[in-house]
Amino acid sequence: MEKLYAYFHVNQLDFHPKYEWALGNRIKHPETTKRAENIFKKLKAEKWIELKEPDNIPLKAIRDSHNYQLITLYNTAMALPEGETFYPSVFPQRKDSKPDPTNIYHAGFYCFDSGTPLNNKTWQAAAWSAASSFHAAKEVLKKGSVTYALSRPPGHHAARDTYGGYCYFNNAAIAAKVLRPKGRVALVDVDFHHGNGTQGLFYRDDQVFVTSIHGDPREYFPYFCGFPSEQGSGDGLGYNLNVILPTGTKWRNYKKTLKETVIPAIKRFEPDYLVLSAGFDTYHKDPIGRFALETKDYELMAKEFSALGLPTVICQEGGYYTPDLGANVVSFLKGFKGRIK
Numbered sequence: 001m002e003k004l005y006a007y008f009h010v011n012q013l014d015f016h017p018k019y020e021w022a023l024g025n026r027i028k029h030p031e032t033t034k035r036a037e038n039i040f041k042k043l044k045a046e047k048w049i050e051l052k053e054p055d056n057i058p059l060k061a062i063r064d065s066h067n068y069q070l071i072t073l074y075n076t077a078m079a080l081p082e083g084e085t086f087y088p089s090v091f092p093q094r095k096d097s098k099p100d101p102t103n104i105y106h107a108g109f110y111c112f113d114s115g116t117p118l119n120n121k122t123w124q125a126a127a128w129s130a131a132s133s134f135h136a137a138k139e140v141l142k143k144g145s146v147t148y149a150l151s152r153p154p155g156h157h158a159a160r161d162t163y164g165g166y167c168y169f170n171n172a173a174i175a176a177k178v179l180r181p182k183g184r185v186a187l188v189d190v191d192f193h194h195g196n197g198t199q200g201l202f203y204r205d206d207q208v209f210v211t212s213i214h215g216d217p218r219e220y221f222p223y224f225c226g227f228p229s230e231q232g233s234g235d236g237l238g239y240n241l242n243v244i245l246p247t248g249t250k251w252r253n254y255k256k257t258l259k260e261t262v263i264p265a266i267k268r269f270e271p272d273y274l275v276l277s278a279g280f281d282t283y284h285k286d287p288i289g290r291f292a293l294e295t296k297d298y299e300l301m302a303k304e305f306s307a308l309g310l311p312t313v314i315c316q317e318g319g320y321y322t323p324d325l326g327a328n329v330v331s332f333l334k335g336f337k338g339r340i341k
């Protein structure tokens with residue numbers, strides 16, 4: 001039997017965000033290394049999954065999605081003393097600013113929240129996370145198969161020039177840009193939160209159709225975007241679809257939305273490739289997300305995407321109920337079992 005390749009590099013575990021600021025309170029950071037460790041353990045127990053260590057990612061592949069200043073800032077953070085973490089507390093109005101990414105105190109210019117810290121290991125973990133999705137996409141390009149990137153830290157909130165939402169490099173966008181020269185890409189975000197970074201990166205692009213199913217941004221992060229009225233602009237007009245589902249949504253209604261809205265929209269686009277931003281904070285026990293999906297539902301969800309018959313890269317996004325995270329990921333990957341080459 002052929003195996004499903006899952007990409008992960010141990011250096012992705014070097015970054016340990018300890019806490020975040022949430023509505024003025026200092027709370028334990030949910031994006032811990034235990035998440036990736038739990039997923040890794042569960043993947044390892046599955047004989048039909050083969051864990052692969054990615055090679056380095058070329059800087060150009062990161063530059064295709066992120067500007068020079070953002071990368072420079074992460075390099076600046078590498079000079080922070082061991083154990084010291086930087087949280088910006090000044091977020092300037094862009095029009096009158098003179099930002100300098102070699103000055104760590106200017107991090108607030110490139111950041112949009114106070115939950116996404118920088119330290120001397122951020123660059124390393126984020127670059128290896130991007131490498132996992134980059135090489136997962138390269139494999140799909142070569143073989144037309146289905147691959148999974150255990151991309152941690154996650155990526156879908158990171159935009160060309162800003163970071164936030166625990167995300168530094170947009171792993172799914174980096175994967176999509178590997179595939180884009182060879183065909184049309186549908187990028188589907190099933191994380192509980194709107195993929196604002198991904199939306200921004202392809203907003204004017206008619207070759208990458210971005211759709212995100214998420215909780216209402218009026219109540220949930222990232223608050224400022226993710227509304228159905230955002231449909232793309234310029235050449236990209238009509239190639240961005242935001243779908244909001246109510247708090248507490250269970251599989252029955254989630255499936256209805258997939259079958260009646262999301263899957264038909266993907267089919268109309270006639271893509272050659274599929275990239276999935278697979279977040280599991282839609283889980284009923286998740287401490288951050290507020291949908292009510294169960295472990296078995298993820299396999300059913302994946303089957304809907306698998307039935308499209310497209311070469312597919314699955315990138316890990318959120319999911320913060322650590323004890324069941326690996327089981328949820330494995331359940332999702334099972335939905336693609338018939339498609340492994």
Ligand SMILES: [Zn+2]
Pocket residue numbers: 191192193279281318319
């Ligand atoms: Zn999320």
